[in-house]
Amino acid sequence: MTSFDSSPTLSAWRILLALAVAFVLLATTGWTTIRQQRGPGEPRQTALASWAHGRIGDRALPDPASPARTIAAFFASIGPKRGASLADAHPLVVGNLDGVPVTLRYRANRLALARALAAERGRVEDTRLSATGRHEALRRVHRFTSLMRTGRQILAFDPSGPGRTAEVLGDLDRARRVSVIVPGVDTNLLTFQKTHRKYSAPAGMAESLYAAERRAAPGSPTAVIAWADYTAPVGVGIDAAMGRLASAGAVRLVDMTTALPGTSRVSLFCHSYGSVLCGVAAPRLPARVTDVAVAGSPGMRVESAAELSTRARVWAMRDADDWIQDVPNLAVGGVGHGADPVTPEFGARLLSAAGATGHTGYFEPGTDSLENFAAIGVGSYHSLTCASADRACRRGISGAEGL
Numbered sequence: 001m002t003s004f005d006s007s008p009t010l011s012a013w014r015i016l017l018a019l020a021v022a023f024v025l026l027a028t029t030g031w032t033t034i035r036q037q038r039g040p041g042e043p044r045q046t047a048l049a050s051w052a053h054g055r056i057g058d059r060a061l062p063d064p065a066s067p068a069r070t071i072a073a074f075f076a077s078i079g080p081k082r083g084a085s086l087a088d089a090h091p092l093v094v095g096n097l098d099g100v101p102v103t104l105r106y107r108a109n110r111l112a113l114a115r116a117l118a119a120e121r122g123r124v125e126d127t128r129l130s131a132t133g134r135h136e137a138l139r140r141v142h143r144f145t146s147l148m149r150t151g152r153q154i155l156a157f158d159p160s161g162p163g164r165t166a167e168v169l170g171d172l173d174r175a176r177r178v179s180v181i182v183p184g185v186d187t188n189l190l191t192f193q194k195t196h197r198k199y200s201a202p203a204g205m206a207e208s209l210y211a212a213e214r215r216a217a218p219g220s221p222t223a224v225i226a227w228a229d230y231t232a233p234v235g236v237g238i239d240a241a242m243g244r245l246a247s248a249g250a251v252r253l254v255d256m257t258t259a260l261p262g263t264s265r266v267s268l269f270c271h272s273y274g275s276v277l278c279g280v281a282a283p284r285l286p287a288r289v290t291d292v293a294v295a296g297s298p299g300m301r302v303e304s305a306a307e308l309s310t311r312a313r314v315w316a317m318r319d320a321d322d323w324i325q326d327v328p329n330l331a332v333g334g335v336g337h338g339a340d341p342v343t344p345e346f347g348a349r350l351l352s353a354a355g356a357t358g359h360t361g362y363f364e365p366g367t368d369s370l371e372n373f374a375a376i377g378v379g380s381y382h383s384l385t386c387a388s389a390d391r392a393c394r395r396g397i398s399g400a401e402g403l
Contacts, residue, residue, distance in 0.1 A: 042160045043116070047092035054090060056082055064093060068259035071099030080104075087111065096156050096229075098259035102172050109154040116159040117144040139190050146193065156229040163189025164230065166256075167203060169210040170223030178264045179213065179224045179377040181205050181363075182253065184272025184296075185240050187232040200360035202226040208363045209269070212374035220378050223264075227256065233273055240273055241335050243280060243301055250281035258286045267291040267377050268312075271362060272324065275300055276337050282308035291315065291376050295353065295362040295369060296324045299337025305347035313397070315376065316341035316348035317369055317387065319356040342387075349394075350387035 054061045062074045075083050083101070087094040087108035094100055095108035123129060123137035140159070147154055147165065156166040172178065183202045193203035206226035213222045230249030233239035257266055266289045270278035278292055279300025285292075292308075293315035294300065305314040318325060330336035341348050355367035362369040368385050375383045386393035 044160045051093045068099035098255050106153050109157040113148050166229040167226045172223045175223035175264050177222045178266045182270040182274035184274045185233045187228045199363045202228045205363040213377045216374045217378035246277040246280045249277045253281045254284045265290050270294045272296045282310040297341045303339045314348045317351040317353040318342045319353040322359045352385040
């Protein structure tokens with residue numbers, strides 16, 4: 001990272017401030033973060049061990065770390081019937097393999113959810129479990145039951161630790177445009193959806209965006225992915241101030257977007273710490289990713305949009321009362337995420353977030369932020385509302401790009 005200012009005195013004060021912030025975060029939340037990241041066992045590790053010894057006919061099963069094209073070629077070669085048998089035998093592996101046909105992943109993840117649900121129901125009845133452990137098990141029962149509801153399309157599911165998941169709205173195989181929501185801190189299986197403050201959780205964000213895109217382009221085949229398939233920081237702690245989890249998540253995001261079926265154009269909508277992840281992923285994103293939009297961003301671990309080294313258009317927004325604006329935009333010794341994306345100097349295309357309230361209100365129906373997300377998602381750039389009245393955010397975009 002480069003320095004924000006050439007003044008040695010100012011730079012020294014910034015370093016001291018960053019270190020002080022890091023110390024306070026570690027002292028007050030760091031140990032909590034480490035403790036809360038643990039979960040009830042690691043079922044995926046058990047599943048991977050079983051997969052490693054599995055066979056289909058006389059063939060060994062591919063390494064799960066293989067590129068998506070290798071996985072896709074393998075499943076194409078064994079045919080749908082044998083693919084289904086693998087999904088039934090190894091759901092926690094097949095359901096999370098980029099390159100596997102998405103309908104087969106939905107099938108596998110439904111089976112994995114059913115097994116996880118049965119395990120959690122057993123934990124609820126276990127008298128040896130503490131009251132806290134039983135309460136968490138009951139919450140997981142409710143979450144897994146909801147994810148198994150008829151019609152839900154679960155693209156990824158891992159109940160290990162705090163848990164990860166991803167859900168698809170729409171027909172991913174036939175979509176011409178795909179929108180991917182990348183959420184921020186405190187994202188896990190239990191927070192994937194919420195009854196109260198519905199649109200602050202990934203499932204609600206996706207539901208809201210999908211509905212807005214259908215209103216914006218009723219005849220356009222679109223799909224939205226609520227992508228909570230990475231380990232997010234717990235709370236505003238030391239993990240949230242650093243890039244370690246963003247770096248690990250970026251690998252998963254690049255792999256997922258690369259492996260999407262067909263030739264759809266992809267837009268990323270990155271909220272809060274999710275924008276840090278998107279910034280780290282940006283240089284390696286496939287060419288099909290045409291737009292990266294960030295909201296409530298603490299920074300993208302660069303000093304300017306140009307440093308993201310991506311061909312995708314970079315958009316940014318922040319509502320007037322989002323507390324993230326009070327977080328220092330520092331990048332010292334791995335602490336902090338760099339320049340503020342909504343400053344003119346950063347070079348992003350600035351969008352209006354009028355109507356949004358606070359840090360989690362960007363996907364609320366009726367807001368400029370949601371309507372702008374939907375316009376980007378369907379390629380309707382002419383209908384965007386810029387942050388200023390001069391339409392600068394739409395400059396240099398031709399109407400043909402929205403097709």
